Amino acid sequence: MTAKRVLTERAQALPALAECFRTHGFEGASLSLLCAASGLGKGSLYNFFPGGKAEMMEAVLAQIDDWFAQAIFAPLEQADDPATAITAMMAAVTAYFHGGGRVCLMGWIGLSNARDGFAGQVEGYFARWIAALARCLKSGGVAAQSAMRHAEDAVAGMQGALVLSRALGDQAAFTRLIERLRMALLDALAAA
Amino acid sequence: MTAKRVLTERAQALPALAECFRTHGFEGASLSLLCAASGLGKGSLYNFFPGGKAEMMEAVLAQIDDWFAQAIFAPLEQADDPATAITAMMAAVTAYFHGGGRVCLMGWIGLSNARDGFAGQVEGYFARWIAALARCLKSGGVAAQSAMRHAEDAVAGMQGALVLSRALGDQAAFTRLIERLRMALLDALAAA
DNA sequence: GTCTATAAAGCGATAGAC
DNA sequence: GTCTATCGCTTTATAGAC
Numbered sequence: 001m002t003a004k005r006v007l008t009e010r011a012q013a014l015p016a017l018a019e020c021f022r023t024h025g026f027e028g029a030s031l032s033l034l035c036a037a038s039g040l041g042k043g044s045l046y047n048f049f050p051g052g053k054a055e056m057m058e059a060v061l062a063q064i065d066d067w068f069a070q071a072i073f074a075p076l077e078q079a080d081d082p083a084t085a086i087t088a089m090m091a092a093v094t095a096y097f098h099g100g101g102r103v104c105l106m107g108w109i110g111l112s113n114a115r116d117g118f119a120g121q122v123e124g125y126f127a128r129w130i131a132a133l134a135r136c137l138k139s140g141g142v143a144a145q146s147a148m149r150h151a152e153d154a155v156a157g158m159q160g161a162l163v164l165s166r167a168l169g170d171q172a173a174f175t176r177l178i179e180r181l182r183m184a185l186l187d188a189l190a191a192a
Numbered sequence: 193m194t195a196k197r198v199l200t201e202r203a204q205a206l207p208a209l210a211e212c213f214r215t216h217g218f219e220g221a222s223l224s225l226l227c228a229a230s231g232l233g234k235g236s237l238y239n240f241f242p243g244g245k246a247e248m249m250e251a252v253l254a255q256i257d258d259w260f261a262q263a264i265f266a267p268l269e270q271a272d273d274p275a276t277a278i279t280a281m282m283a284a285v286t287a288y289f290h291g292g293g294r295v296c297l298m299g300w301i302g303l304s305n306a307r308d309g310f311a312g313q314v315e316g317y318f319a320r321w322i323a324a325l326a327r328c329l330k331s332g333g334v335a336a337q338s339a340m341r342h343a344e345d346a347v348a349g350m351q352g353a354l355v356l357s358r359a360l361g362d363q364a365a366f367t368r369l370i371e372r373l374r375m376a377l378l379d380a381l382a383a384a
Numbered sequence: 385g386t387c388t389a390t391a392a393a394g395c396g397a398t399a400g401a402c
Numbered sequence: 403g404t405c406t407a408t409c410g411c412t413t414t415a416t417a418g419a420c
Contacts, residue, residue: 024305027219031414041387042415048385052414108303110359111295113216119361126359149372152356153349156369160352164344167302167318169311177348180341223396233405234397240403244396387420395412402405 010048010059013038018060022103026057026114054117057109061121064105068125071096076132082140083189089133090182093158100165100174107159130155137185141192150188157181202240202251205230210252214295218249218306246309249301253313256297260317263288268324274332275381281325282374285350292357292366299351322347329377333384342380349373 020029020037031042034056038045049055071092079085097104109115110122130151137147158181165174212221212229223234226248230237241247263284271277289296301307302314322343329339350373357366 025217025219025303027217028305030412032412043387043417044385046415103303107355107359110355111217111300111303113220115358122359123361126356149368152365152369153372156352156356156365157345157349158352159355160348160350163299163302163351163355164318164348166307167299167314169315173344173348176341177344180345222394224394235399235405236403238397385420387418389417389419391414391416393413393415396410398409399407400405401407402403 011063013040013045013048014060014063017056018064018105021057021060022105022108026053026109026112029053057114057118058121061106061109061118061125065121065125068129073128073132076136079136079139082136083186085136086133086185086189087182090178094175094178097162097174100162100171103166104159104162107162126155133185137188137192140189142188143192146188150185154181154185203255205232205237205240206252206255209248210256210297213249213252214297214300218245218301218304221245249306249310250313253298253301253310253317257313257317260321265320265324268328271328271331274328275378277328278325278377278381279374282370286367286370289354289366292354292363295358296351296354299354318347325377329380329384332381334380335384338380342377346373346377 016038017034020034023029024033031045031053034053035042035045040048045056046052049059051058072089076085076089096102106122106125109118110126115122130148133154134144134147134151137150138144142150157177161174161177161181164177165171208230209226212226215221216225223237223245226245227234227237232240237248238244241251243250264281268277268281288294298314298317301310302318307314322340325343325346326336326339329342330336334342349369353366353369353373356369357363
């Protein structure tokens, strides 16, 4: 018999920690909450993350970036059919953010003071997203400058949709906004 | 001689408290920070705000709502020239948010857990903004449904511009996004 | 690798002197 | 109305038993 619970890799604890950070924010997620969310004691958490909360958040953001890289960014960059790729992106984003019910940790951290400690990760995430989307539009014949504008508008628009739908307590607003962002991108492709 | 400092109205402390909340968030703004920001001792703060931090935030949000009502919402609702009113709104918004260097407290609180305590104020703020903008567009001849869509897109887009420009550490992105939002609204008016 | 116990610091909030 | 001192609690982080 091994101990009660053995996690050979700290990565197994990351999803629960991520959800705790998403729910309470960086300052609001206390170690007690993070312990409760992950089912681990403080000793175990510090064994995996000697740097404490900051190292946990760093690892969480890294995993989020990895997930987006494979599920969102790569398909955009390698798209055969740009229009289909954009529709797939919006569907994936809607699923990931639970239709507006889940916060974007990257965007949230960017607003906060804790931003300074994770600025590189946050900036890289959004820069890659915009670049991947712009590349997809260009592959569909959209002029470089126009593609960059539309990509920037769309990524900002998705963040705005998350903020607004949560503020209004209205997830249907998220769906409406995302659908109109999708149409705007498809229109840009159609006009090219 | 009176005491060192006498504030006959608690409203005089609100701007400093607001800036402290904007910088550190609700959880992050400790009483020590709020004291330092306002130049008041804890005793004085509790004299003005017996309900503590929550009452301070409530008063701050109420003052923000008042400011927007007179500086942003009312001009939109009473506009003679919708296009001019929209351009004025974007200029006022850019000034208020320091060109992307200042966070929107309403949007931020909406993302956080503290939202539950201020949901009414946050929801009211955004609902009034969207309604005022839609009304302005309608007064310019835009169809009701289209006006509502464009208003929703624009308010979400402004929040997205704040999130994205902070995340990228690039205030120029805010300026670009706001300008394109302005053009989209003017186009909607021109098409009507 | 897991846990509990503990330390030191900071938190929100209150009491009371002036 | 202002301040300082203080309460009780929670926080992050560490130490050590198992």
